[in-house]
Amino acid sequence: MAETNFVDYVKIHCKSGAGGAGSAHLRREKFVAKGGPDGGDGGRGGHIILEGNQHMWTLLHLKYKKHIKAGNGESGGKQRSTGADGEDIVLEVPLGTIARDAESGEFLFEITQHGESKVLMKGGRGGLGNDHFKSATYQTPRFAQPGEEGQESWMILELKVLADVGLVGFPSSGKSTLLSVVSAAKPKIGDYPFTTLVPNLGIVGHREQRSFVMADIPGIIEGAHEGRGLGLRFLRHIERNSMLLFMVPADSKDHLKEYRILMDELEKYNPELLDKQRYLAISKSDMLDEELMKEISHELKDIPHMFFSSVTGKNIQVLKDKIWEILNS
Known part of the structure; x- marks a missing residue:
């Protein structure tokens, strides 16, 4: 999905x-x-309706259609x-779209x-x-009701990506690389912060033709909840994931601190996000030897975690098995 084509927020003016x-x-x-009165009723005004379409991933088609x-x-x-x-207007939207009153x-x-x-909008x-x-005492009414006016207001449509697994980590923690290895998704990958500017979805194949959907959420930084970095723009996508896979790279200076910041x-x-099932994966572990992995495991203590490498394929299948186990627990 091209970055310029991903739109997850639109404000539209609606008039029914x-x-x-x-x-x-x-x-x-x-x-x-x-013959007496025989006037018929007026027709209702057209509704504005939202309809879910599983083949759509963006609100781009509404970005330039404000009215x-x-x-x-x-x-x-x-x-x-x-x-x-009156003619109804049906707006197709991706699954995970929420509607709010703008005012x-x-x-x-x-x-x-x-x-x-x-x-x-009705x-x-x-x-x-x-x-x-008409009635027994008033047999010839020469009046009828006018129709009701339609409603008019600004509405906000927001898209929250629907996925089984949401990847949570700082920029350049290896989220995009993992998604590209375990699925057919081709996210933009680079060794610098905020390579990923839009959420990317991939279908991860598992054993016996099973599968689950994984979402690469743009990197979080400290202060993201206040809008720093990409901040609030993409944190909302995490709300729709069944499970959160935290990712901390092996070359982090303090793995436990980074996990706690996230x-x-x-x-x-x-x-409420902390009520979701979660698991910690240490990426880029091909640069670690057994001794370093033991040190990191001791540092993380009771936090369930695993070491893997997208480059060498180390523990990729084990990680997929673990994700499937958590999703179906």
């Missing part, structure tokens, strides 16, 4: 359709001088005929399944025709 007016028509036919307007309902007619409903920040709903559709109701207002950033952003 107005309802059609009810009809105040009075029946007039040959040999029927006073969304649904159709108005048509007026009712004679012979109690109901006016046509209040209120969470409205989220789309998590393919084909799932939810009304973002159209106005159609007005009742005069046929509804944990601290997640806790300050959203304490």
Whole structure:
């Protein structure tokens, strides 16, 4: 996925359709001088609807489409005929999209399944025709209801990547390299901070044709929960992962401290993230000998961890087995 094509936040102005007016028509036919009211109801205004599409990964298609307007309902007619409903606008969005009211920040709903559709903004109701207002004492009402106005507001759509495993680590900790080795994903890789500027997804094949989805989340730095670095822009993607795989490179000066900083950033952003299943993987371990690995293991003490190398393939299958075990525990 090209970096310029990944959009996970859009603000759009939505206006649903107005309802059609009810009809105040009075029946007039040959040999029927006073047929009474027969006005039909107005059609409802068009809704604005979000629909999940599992084949989409970005909100790019909405980035330059700021104004969304649904159709108005048509007026009712004679012979109690109901006016046509206004045209609905259906916006396809990736799975993991949440909708918020831009003014209040209120969470409205989220789309998590393919084909799932939810009304973002309802159209106005159609007005009742005069046929509804007749009675024994008032047999010829010459009035009908107007249609309701549609709603109008700014809405925010945010995408939270859906994945089984989220890779959490500082920039250049080897997350992108691991994803490129265990899946067909081709993330941008380089030996400098913030090589990854957008989340990358890969399907990891496992034993007996099993698989799970892994997400490479752009690197966290100390202070990310306050917006430093890529900060809040991508921390939200971690909320949707079933499991978090923490990655600390073998050449780190203090493995335990780095792990604790990562944990601290997640806790300050959203304490509930620490309730997720997690595991620590020491990357680039091809540069370590047995003695150094023992020292690092002693340093990490009771933290479940494993050493692996994406370059040599060391323990890659063991790591995949461990991830599968945790996901299905």
